[in-house]
Amino acid sequence: LDPQLWHACAGGMAQIPPINSKVYYFPQGHSEHANKPVNFLEFPRIPPLIPCRVSSISYLADSKTDEVFAKMRLVPLGRNECDVDDEGGLVGFSKNEEKEKPNSFAKTLTQSDANNGGGFSVPRYCAETIFPRLDYSAEPPVQTILARDVHGEVWKFRHIYRGTPRRHLLTTGWSNFVNQKKLVAGDSIVFLRTENGDLCVGIQRAKTGIGCGPEVSSGWSTGAAAN
């Protein structure tokens, strides 16, 4: 999964530490994402926080819901490794928000987007900066849009600029996308223009499936997952 698309779907709030950086692993925080409550009184030897090194990161998406999540492998640090650069290494990751001009756009689906007549109102800004350039000399201006989702599957949409006043719309192909992805009003859609010009599409569910996610039986001492 393309990290660029992953970040666009995860949103600016989600910050992932760089590989090999030093972080704290909080067992209790992790346990709150588990399916069943964990009684820490049964495990008195578990410390509240464990200094770790990030040894690997996987950017993943749930195969059914398209929701993105990251899987990080954490290696506990030895006694002497902990002390050094505790301030510098452990807080303040790279702020990847202010990298360059944002080449993605997110919109929360309205009732009309999700239900009515199978169309999608494209905000002008999204159509002009993310979508391929439209030939406005045609009457009406129309083009076919191809967008790859988090699984690499390609979706086809008819992008038209019409109506009075003029506005951008996705028509043919949109309702199929809504049905297949089981989108409802309140969910969000993300369009991303990658560096090589390809168009990608991701989704964010209004009701996040936290606790019911893909998190399964990760070993306490070696694995961690953030949803």
Next chain:
Amino acid sequence: LDPQLWHACAGGMAQIPPINSKVYYFPQGHSEHANKPVNFLEFPRIPPLIPCRVSSISYLADSKTDEVFAKMRLVPLGRNECDVDDEGGLVGFSKNEEKEKPNSFAKTLTQSDANNGGGFSVPRYCAETIFPRLDYSAEPPVQTILARDVHGEVWKFRHIYRGTPRRHLLTTGWSNFVNQKKLVAGDSIVFLRTENGDLCVGIQRAKTGIGCGPEVSSGWSTGAAAN
């Protein structure tokens, strides 16, 4: 699951031994239903057949395909138990075919039943002996049919007697049933009238899911399943 409906779906070929009867368990026959081939050379101590007693029987149906199957618990017999009544007890179960007048009817779905216009041609015999009595004084004669499937779910059909020449048809409700059950031409449908007058409906798939069925990891010495 009602054993009467189970037998109607399984067909007359399927014979189930009575409980507590003595049977032979054939490891090789059982293994041919397993997902992977079993190499018996690795287990030289397994005899070709094992005398057993049927300790319990469950009449079940697959929750997704509606295909019926039976789960039998077999208890190996001791040395001295085997010898007795080896002829009488081990072969020739009760022939439950010739019990009473058959109160069920099976029909293989034609192309027209499965695809065209969402209707089902009801054979005259089925309509007159299995379905509730139709009021032929009405014009046209119509009634609503309710039928319970193997999961206890109730399906509603419009039963009409019309056309020239007159024939029995299921119209409204039929295409929904075909779509939900994913029926295709060649599959069969079974209608059963239970003793208390209720109507039941079962199905038989043309392509039986043998080997892909619900059979999972049954212990060699204590469990057995027939599909």
Next chain:
DNA sequence: TTGTCGGCCGATCGCCGACAA
């Protein structure tokens, strides 16, 4: 600029008798 609505046109669904096997 864009969310919602009613109009409307075409596609599909599904009920019908005709006909023949």
Next chain:
DNA sequence: TTGTCGGCGATCGGCCGACAA
């Protein structure tokens, strides 16, 4: 007796501009 077909009316999906927030 019943399988298949073409006809056709009702329904639905989905594209459209009008209008207003």
